[in-house]
Amino acid sequence: MSDPRGPVVQRQLRDFVAAAIVALAIATAAFVAERNAELADHQLDLAARAMQQLVATRTEVPSAHAAIVEPAIASSRHPFLRHRRAFDGSGSRPLATGPDDKLLYDAANRVERTGAFAELLPDGSGRALAGKPGEGKQIVVVVTDPGSPAPFPLLVIVGVLGLGAALAAAGALIGRRAARVGTFAGVASLAIPAILWHSPIAATAIALVAIATALAQRVGLADRIANSLIRDRVALGFLAPAGLAMLVLVAAPFIIGIVLGFYDHHHGTWTFVGLSNFGEILSGGGRALDDPLNFWFILGVTVLWTACNMVLHVSIGVALALVLSRKWMRGKGVFRMLLILPWAIPNYITALIWHGMFKGEYGAINSLLHAVHLSDVSWFGSFAAGFSANVITNTWLGFPFMMVVALGALETIPRELYEAASVDGASAWQRFRHITLPHLRPALGPAIALGSIWTFNMFNVVQLVSGGKPGDSTNILVTDAYRWAFERGDRYGLAAAYATIIFLILLLWTVFGTRIMRGKEDA
Amino acid sequence: MSTPGSQHAARTAALVRDVWRQRSLVILAHVAVVILVAIVLYPVMLVCKQAFEPGRSLALSASPIPNSVSLDHFRDLFSARGSHDELLFVRQAVNSVVISLLTTIVGVALSCTAAYALSRFRFPGRKAGLASFLVVQMFPATLLLMPLYVILDKLGLLNSVVGLVLVYSTTAIPFCVWTLKGYFDTLPRELEEAARIDGASPWLIFRRIILPLAQPGIAVTALFAFMTAWNEFIMASTFMTDESRYTLPVLIQSSVGDHVANYGLFAAGTIVTSIPVMVVFYVLQRYLVGGLTAGAVKG
Numbered sequence: 001m002s003d004p005r006g007p008v009v010q011r012q013l014r015d016f017v018a019a020a021i022v023a024l025a026i027a028t029a030a031f032v033a034e035r036n037a038e039l040a041d042h043q044l045d046l047a048a049r050a051m052q053q054l055v056a057t058r059t060e061v062p063s064a065h066a067a068i069v070e071p072a073i074a075s076s077r078h079p080f081l082r083h084r085r086a087f088d089g090s091g092s093r094p095l096a097t098g099p100d101d102k103l104l105y106d107a108a109n110r111v112e113r114t115g116a117f118a119e120l121l122p123d124g125s126g127r128a129l130a131g132k133p134g135e136g137k138q139i140v141v142v143v144t145d146p147g148s149p150a151p152f153p154l155l156v157i158v159g160v161l162g163l164g165a166a167l168a169a170a171g172a173l174i175g176r177r178a179a180r181v182g183t184f185a186g187v188a189s190l191a192i193p194a195i196l197w198h199s200p201i202a203a204t205a206i207a208l209v210a211i212a213t214a215l216a217q218r219v220g221l222a223d224r225i226a227n228s229l230i231r232d233r234v235a236l237g238f239l240a241p242a243g244l245a246m247l248v249l250v251a252a253p254f255i256i257g258i259v260l261g262f263y264d265h266h267h268g269t270w271t272f273v274g275l276s277n278f279g280e281i282l283s284g285g286g287r288a289l290d291d292p293l294n295f296w297f298i299l300g301v302t303v304l305w306t307a308c309n310m311v312l313h314v315s316i317g318v319a320l321a322l323v324l325s326r327k328w329m330r331g332k333g334v335f336r337m338l339l340i341l342p343w344a345i346p347n348y349i350t351a352l353i354w355h356g357m358f359k360g361e362y363g364a365i366n367s368l369l370h371a372v373h374l375s376d377v378s379w380f381g382s383f384a385a386g387f388s389a390n391v392i393t394n395t396w397l398g399f400p401f402m403m404v405v406a407l408g409a410l411e412t413i414p415r416e417l418y419e420a421a422s423v424d425g426a427s428a429w430q431r432f433r434h435i436t437l438p439h440l441r442p443a444l445g446p447a448i449a450l451g452s453i454w455t456f457n458m459f460n461v462v463q464l465v466s467g468g469k470p471g472d473s474t475n476i477l478v479t480d481a482y483r484w485a486f487e488r489g490d491r492y493g494l495a496a497a498y499a500t501i502i503f504l505i506l507l508l509w510t511v512f513g514t515r516i517m518r519g520k521e522d523a
Numbered sequence: 524m525s526t527p528g529s530q531h532a533a534r535t536a537a538l539v540r541d542v543w544r545q546r547s548l549v550i551l552a553h554v555a556v557v558i559l560v561a562i563v564l565y566p567v568m569l570v571c572k573q574a575f576e577p578g579r580s581l582a583l584s585a586s587p588i589p590n591s592v593s594l595d596h597f598r599d600l601f602s603a604r605g606s607h608d609e610l611l612f613v614r615q616a617v618n619s620v621v622i623s624l625l626t627t628i629v630g631v632a633l634s635c636t637a638a639y640a641l642s643r644f645r646f647p648g649r650k651a652g653l654a655s656f657l658v659v660q661m662f663p664a665t666l667l668l669m670p671l672y673v674i675l676d677k678l679g680l681l682n683s684v685v686g687l688v689l690v691y692s693t694t695a696i697p698f699c700v701w702t703l704k705g706y707f708d709t710l711p712r713e714l715e716e717a718a719r720i721d722g723a724s725p726w727l728i729f730r731r732i733i734l735p736l737a738q739p740g741i742a743v744t745a746l747f748a749f750m751t752a753w754n755e756f757i758m759a760s761t762f763m764t765d766e767s768r769y770t771l772p773v774l775i776q777s778s779v780g781d782h783v784a785n786y787g788l789f790a791a792g793t794i795v796t797s798i799p800v801m802v803v804f805y806v807l808q809r810y811l812v813g814g815l816t817a818g819a820v821k822g
Contacts, residue, residue: 228646228647231646232644232646232647234640234644234725235640235643235644235646235649236640236646237640238636238637238639238640238644238725238729239636239637239640239641239652241632241633241636241637242633242634242636242637242696242700243637243652245633245689245692245693245696246655246656246659246693246696246697248674249671249674249689249690249693250659250667250693250694250696250697251655251659252670252674253667253670253671253674254659254662254667254670256670256673256674257662257666257667257669257670260669260670316559320556320559323552323555323556324556326552328545328549329549329552329553329556330553335556335560337805337808338560338563338564339556339559339560339563340804340808341563341564341567341801342563343804344797344800344801344804344805345567345797345800345801346750346753346754346772346796346797346800347754348754348756348772348776349775349793349796349797350566352775352776352779352789352793353566353569353570353793354566356779356786357566357569364569396562396563396566450660450698453660453661457661457663457664457665459663459664459665459757477663478663478665478666481663481665481666482665482666485666485668485669492669495666496666496669498666499662499663499666499667502661502662502663502666503661503662503663506661507658507661510657510658510661
């Protein structure tokens with residue numbers, strides 16, 4: 001290299017820029033939080049002053065609309081309509097037509113119900129709404145005009161960034177150790193605005209980023225990451241759009257979901273409860289083992305459900321594929337078209353149709369049973385019947401997938417193999433066992449792995465066919481978790497813990513099922 | 524050792540026995556397949572009967588042949604009006620079509636590029652990426668509702684077509700990526716090598732060689748993405764607050780709610796909703812076998 005300093009400074013600035021972007025994001029978050037808190041303080045203060053002044057002097061404060069509101073009186077013509085009159089700086093009027101009257105009316109109701117309050121409107125406009133009891137039965141309410149938040153301090157940021165870059169570059173020019181000190185000092189200088197904005201947490205985080213960057217430089221990690229980014233930029237570029245979408249809409253909710261499992265939700269407030277949700281689930285919540293709400297009971301049902309379905313799907317699917325791939329089979333094309341019909345019908349519709357067929361004493365299934373002189377079955381009256389109804393429905397919609405996969409795999413078997421085996425005197429069973437099965441395995445393995453995950457989490461069928469009936473006994477883990485979240489008192493935290501446990505079970509199943517999966521993963 | 528004559532006779536007898544066994548097997552197989560087809564068709568015929576027979580209660584006989592035929596339910600379905608006097612069915616059908624098509628486009632575009640990277644390049648984090656695409660399938664989607672609701676709210680994407688399309692696309696991506704990656708793996712690399720030597724950029728290779736070759740695999744992926752969006756109702760009914768922004772599945776599911784059940788309307792809606800999926804499905808089904816199993820079967 002002719003001038004070893006050039007690349008050194010370049011590398012130094014590269015690391016500085018990467019770290020500075022992270023630090024800037026943190027500093028901006030701190031600024032926004034500080035600005036919002038300031039705005040809220042200012043607006044709530046304005047609201048309080050407006051109410052005070054209206055009560056004391058009957059005059060208005062600029063950019064706030066306060067009113068003293070009378071108790072509600074039922075309308076003489078329509079008793080369900082309740083009127084309120086309001087006095088503000090300009091006189092007395094009914095609360096009905098003004099632009100903010102709906103807000104003020106509701107605020108007055110709220111004060112009567114729950115007492116004084118003051119808050120920013122949740123619409124992001126920066127308006128404050130407040131109310132408190134006044135003299136007698138009167139209520140004082142106020143809504144302010146939108147507040148204008150402080151602008152983003154671009155000059156401060158640009159100045160600090162320049163200072164940081166200069167520090168980092170200077171360090172690089174002096175020497176290797178000084179380069180790291182320079183990186184640290186340069187990135188850490190971004191903590192100054194964070195301190196100005198009263199956010200010690202952000203300042204600490206930025207300092208940590210600075211330390212991490214300097215350390216990464218020391219062990220050469222920064223260079224390795226940069227090299228990898230340059231070398232694999234094409235691959236990463238192709239991966240980036242999907243990766244970004246997955247990060248925001250799959251990974252983020254996924255992590256939030258896991259975190260929520262450590263909280264308890266009660267009437268809109270979340271409290272951290274550590275592992276107690278998991279404890280409650282895994283201990284069965286003090287219920288007997290045969291109680292349908294006991295986790296272990298539901299797990300048993302879910303495993304049984306998955307096993308029954310997979311056995312039926314695979315055996316029916318493979319049997320049909322074997323028959324349909326025979327030379328002597330007539331009308332192959334037509335049969336295949338008809339047999340994949342269940343796959344083409346949306347599964348929630350299938351579930352609703354079968355629910356209707358199983359329903360009641362005179363449903364289609366029971367009518368059929370009558371027609372062949374069998375006694376009818378109360379399909380949602382016992383565990384066995386309800387469970388069977390679910391399995392029948394899911395098998396009806398699930399076997400075509402396995403059939404199609406098996407058909408595809410069978411097509412790849414060279415005919416000569418069978419002919420050679422026949423010549424050697426192999427029996428039909430032997431041919432199936434030693435030729436067909438080994439060729440089916442690589443295709444069916446992944447299909448079974450995927451199918452078992454889908455079945456384990458098959459919400460629609462269980463929810464819409466038996467709906468857990470009788471008495472929650474046919475629920476699987478997903479539908480039970482759903483009930484905890486939305487039907488048994490909004491226990492979101494418990495439901496999230498359930499989801500995490502379901503996830504871990506499936507993860508274990510896949511890890512131990514890798515042998516089946518190996519056909520698909522060449523990596 | 525027996526004589527040649529008796530050997531011949533024994534062989535003929537065995538052959539005749541074999542032919543008979545074979546023939547009865549053939550008949551048995553046909554009978555079994557016909558029975559299964561009947562089981563597959565029966566619920567479908569019941570729904571058709573329900574849709575064309577007047578009356579809103581559940582059909583009370585096992586016969587799949589309607590007693591009388593009317594188009595009342597279809598007329599009710601098409602003429603249902605919402606709170607703003609808009610034609611609900613038309614609105615929701617348009618929503619469904621738009622959302623499903625956009626999901627297909629976005630989902631397939633994102634999956635194709637990702638699958639190409641995972642199939643053709645070796646880079647650190649590749650295995651972890653592949654595994655993570657599989658792992659996220661295991662978290663029950665129903666329970667991602669709450670976190671997703673919060674995120675869409677923060678992004679201002681609640682009650683918006685864009686939000687729903689993004690959610691559906693990302694739901695479909697993992698499966699699509701795996702299927703496509705498997706398909707790309709089976710494509711011969713010689714063409715790409717030749718193109719690379721001639722100086723083609725990776726993007727050009729992807730667009731002009733990989734995409735045309737992978738059409739069957741892409742067709743299956745598109746079908747899957749389309750069905751994901753077309754058939755979903757829980758997220759649609761949670762994230763869309765406006766009745767006129769609901770999709771068809773929400774309409775159909777609510778027609779047989781706990782309080783009001785109109786099975787005739789449900790059946791008519793079912794038929795109308797299922798037909799587009801079935802059309803797409805049958806158009807693409809010739810690719811289904813190859814596309815789905817190509818990744819798994821090699822050789």
